[in-house]
Amino acid sequence: KTLRQAYQDAFYIGTALNRFQIEESDSVMAEIVGKEFSSITAENMMKSMHIHPKRDTFNFEMADKFVALGEKYDMFVHGHTLVWHSQLSPWFGTIEDSLEFADATEKHIKDIASKYKGKIDSWDVVNEALNEDGSLRNSIFLQKMGEDYLASAFKWAAEADNGADLYYNDYNMTNPEKRQGAIAMVKNILDQGVKVDGIGMQGHWHLNSPSLEEIEQSILDYSALGVKVAITELDVSVLPNPWDLEGAEISQNFENSEGMNPYKDGLPDSIQVKLANRYKDIFSLFLKHKDKISRVTFWGVSDGQSWLNGFPIRGRTNYPLLFDRDLKPKAAYDSIMALK
Numbered sequence: 560k561t562l563r564q565a566y567q568d569a570f571y572i573g574t575a576l577n578r579f580q581i582e583e584s585d586s587v588m589a590e591i592v593g594k595e596f597s598s599i600t601a602e603n604m605m606k607s608m609h610i611h612p613k614r615d616t617f618n619f620e621m622a623d624k625f626v627a628l629g630e631k632y633d634m635f636v637h638g639h640t641l642v643w644h645s646q647l648s649p650w651f652g653t654i655e656d657s658l659e660f661a662d663a664t665e666k667h668i669k670d671i672a673s674k675y676k677g678k679i680d681s682w683d684v685v686n687e688a689l690n691e692d693g694s695l696r697n698s699i700f701l702q703k704m705g706e707d708y709l710a711s712a713f714k715w716a717a718e719a720d721n722g723a724d725l726y727y728n729d730y731n732m733t734n735p736e737k738r739q740g741a742i743a744m745v746k747n748i749l750d751q752g753v754k755v756d757g758i759g760m761q762g763h764w765h766l767n768s769p770s771l772e773e774i775e776q777s778i779l780d781y782s783a784l785g786v787k788v789a790i791t792e793l794d795v796s797v798l799p800n801p802w803d804l805e806g807a808e809i810s811q812n813f814e815n816s817e818g819m820n821p822y823k824d825g826l827p828d829s830i831q832v833k834l835a836n837r838y839k840d841i842f843s844l845f846l847k848h849k850d851k852i853s854r855v856t857f858w859g860v861s862d863g864q865s866w867l868n869g870f871p872i873r874g875r876t877n878y879p880l881l882f883d884r885d886l887k888p889k890a891a892y893d894s895i896m897a898l899k
């Protein structure tokens with residue numbers, strides 16, 4: 560049995576794919592992707608800087624290949640992301656006039672969503688609009704368009720493709736203050752008669768945090784809004800979290816910090832077991848709430864390709880995913896298979 564088959568009756572099991580993985584589409588990687596996963600997310604190629612590099616130029620080449628791969632393996636295909644302040648195409652920042660900025664944003668959303676109408680099953684319409692205290696992030700979208708940009712973005716996406724599920728997606732969504740902010744924000748959009756189909760909790764988690772209680776409470780609170788809940792970017796870092804360092808947010812100069820890359824020569828068995836147990840606990844919880852969860856997507860296939868080797872410190876050796884650097888399934892894989 561594969562992961563995809565094992566979880567078929569529960570929720571979609573997805574992975575993020577980057578350009579490299581798609582271009583090697585006849586490799587071992589492609590075989591793993593097709594067999595083990597039932598959903599894919601575009602890790603980078605649908606972000607505005609890649610798909611819409613100039614105001615009047617789109618680059619759909621990689622995104623088309625991504626969508627084609629999903630069709631080939633009969634997968635649920637998720638688009639990431641229409642409105643995001645990061646990896647934002649530079650031309651957005653050159654527009655002075657706010658009405659013109661709003662028009663350009665509308666066109667950006669509609670051009671992309673309508674191009675993939677019927678091919679993209681769900682979209683992250685807005686990504687990371689919130690601060691940790693639950694207030695709205697002071698992004699270029701907020702500055703230019705005011706808080707209406709949120710409802711507008713969802714409205715425009717629905718106008719372009721009313722069949723796709725439309726998501727709000729963010730990290731640290733288990734943090735109580737941010738959770739309250741997300742709930743208020745989504746409620747506000749729904750109250751305007753604009754549809755939001757789901758909330759994505761990114762799931763960039765650690766061995767000990769967030770707690771299972773916080774994760775469970777978040778799943779319950781979000782789904783109480785009447786929307787679907789997805790775990791959208793799951794990976795569990797086994798490395799020390801530099802944000803825990805004293806003064807981290809002030810300096811952000813982690814590169815020279817001592818002890819930040821402890822497993823560069825391999826992961827000790829004890830930590831391998833800890834990771835497997837953490838995944839087992841998390842997935843037990845997901846299965847308990849499978850009626851509320853639409854999809855659980857890992858942020859990559861193998862440890863060697865994970866963004867966590869480069870974030871928030873460059874050049875570390877992390878082990879956050881289900882497959883190791885030789886594309887072999889890890890103890891974490893076995894532990895979530897054993898639940899089914």
Ligand code: XIL
Nearest residue numbers: 577602603639686730761792858866
């Ligand atoms: C990351 C990708 O994994 C990296 O390859 C890229 O260099 C930066 O972005 N939140 C998101 C994702 O919504 O788009 C980010 O993906 C990780 C954090």
